[in-house]
Amino acid sequence: MAEAIQYVCDKCGHSVVGWSDGNPYYIDEQGKKQYAYHPDHERLARCVGNDSDHLCLSCGAEFRVDSREPISACPKCGSDDFECTFRLDGKQCPSCKNGTFRIDPDYHCIS
Ligand SMILES: [Zn+2]
Ligand SMILES: [Zn+2]
Known part of the structure; x- marks a missing residue:
């Protein structure tokens, strides 16, 4: 069973959905x-x-990381400051660089 969490920036409202078990x-x-x-x-x-x-x-790009070919830098900007979308709680929002991601308690999705 896969579980999804939605993170919402507390400043600009930018949202990202993370799945517990990836792809x-x-x-x-x-x-x-x-x-x-x-x-x-x-x-x-x-x-x-x-x-x-x-x-x-750093740049807000969303990309997939293959567990068999891990990468150490963002393919778009080269930054090493990236995170799994399931672990964004408390991270700085790359969209406005001002807010922080918080779990959206109203969002619940299970597949
Ligand atoms: Zn933001
Ligand atoms: Zn980047």
């Missing part, structure tokens, strides 16, 4: 990366890696 994937017979979507447990069991959503806290 698990497996490699098919052709060697291509395929994402396993819920509730496909048979495919989930074959997963070899996970592309998790990240947010650059």
Whole structure:
């Protein structure tokens, strides 16, 4: 079961949704990366890696980081100040550089 959290900037209202388990994937017979979507447990069991959503806290770019090919810098601006979108609580908003991300208590989504 995947769980989502929405973070909202307390100054500008910029919001980012984070999923607890990212985007698990497996490699098919052709060697291509395929994402396993819920509730496909048979495919989930074959997963070899996970592309998790990240947010650059410097430029605000959203990108995925492959667990098998981790990166140490934002692909857009080169900053090393980025975070998984599921762990943004208390982080500075890259959109206005003034506010802080807080969990939106009204947002609840489970797939
Ligand atoms: Zn903001
Ligand atoms: Zn960046």
